[in-house]
Amino acid sequence: MAAIFCDTDCELWYTHARELNLEVIRMPYIIDGEEKLCDLGEETDTHDFYTKMRNGASASTAGLNQQIYYDTFEPFFKRGEDILYIAFSSKLSGTFEYLDLAIAQLRKEYPNVKFRKFDTLNICMGAGLLVYMAAKYCREHGDDIDATYAYLEKNVKKIGIYFVVDDMKYLARGGRISPAKAKIGNLMNIKPVLTVEDGKLDVCSKQNGTKKAYKYMLDVFASTYENIDNAPVVIVDADCGDVADAFEEKVREINPTVTIWRQPIGPVIGAHAGPGTLGLIFTRK
Structure with missing residues (x-):
């Protein structure tokens, strides 16, 4: 084998x-000064991880x-x-x-x-x-x-991945955007829809408010989804299960036949995205 x-x-x-x-x-990832190793959800308490972040703990990766x-x-x-x-x-x-x-x-x-x-x-x-x-x-x-x-x-180019973060300060902490942009975006309630383009994090849209940002992700899914080898559609969330539940219902309204996987965003990605992040991943045309 x-x-x-x-x-x-x-x-x-x-x-x-x-x-x-x-x-x-x-x-590896570091939370509150303690280095740990990610384990794909086997024993990691993601709720505890994001609670610590919400309470001000520093999180980073290595x-x-x-x-x-x-x-x-x-x-x-x-x-x-x-x-x-x-x-x-x-x-x-x-x-x-x-x-x-x-x-x-x-x-x-x-x-x-x-x-x-x-x-x-x-x-x-x-x-x-x-x-x-x-x-x-x-x-x-x-x-x-x-x-x-x-x-x-x-x-490799047939994977669609889209994220909406709840608070841009975590992206700023990780160096993904400037602190000034994060502060202005939060004040104006601008929600960037993030994707990965050519291997790098990119902003594919900026929406006024979370509802419009989620709708943008759903519209992209509706127009570009393609079933490739019966791969699942994946919804990930950073300790915002209720939001993900409602979002899953919308995905099923668009395509009732898809298999949907639900799982938390792990601490290595979560250290940069922060609590409240919602993501949608699927195979596309």
Whole structure:
């Protein structure tokens, strides 16, 4: 069996990762000065995490060093297994520089091992949906990682991901926007609809108020959704389940036949987006 790796920045729920026998690289986050590792929801108390953020706790993220990457992959190189790592966007973190150094070292030590890394150019379940689809494809096609890589290339641009944050100050803290823009946006009740474009966070629309921002996401879903290999539609929320419940009803009104997954936004993504964030991820035309 080929070894398929993902990282916790893809936020694929731990039960799905286990179902597909995925190897998971756990990414770190810091809350209130304590570093922890994300676990795809297995034991993380996201309500507690977001309560701490609401109460003023500082939250941030970190990358991994070369040695951790080496130690993670070396047993698989040693066993001579084919390895496919489906990663979150390389344009959102410097951690992949250390991955590249580790893999270069391992390739020298184990030159006959096939290792491939695919950059999803996405984050959160935008990456996770690709991981899920590709892992299923791989397991159903004889664990052929080259064919799976081609499958990923075919579908990488067919993932729609849209977020609305409740308070832009968290984006400012993470350096995603300037503090001045965050303050003005909050004062004027401007709600940017965020997406990931070419691997980077981008604003695809600015709406006056949360209701209009949510409607924008629903309109985009209605006009661009396409069923690809029966992939689910995913609704994620940062401790705002009631809002997500109402939003799910609207999605079902648009397309009653879709399978919908619901899950919380994990702490690595949540550290930048903040509590109250709502996201919609789906396959598109």
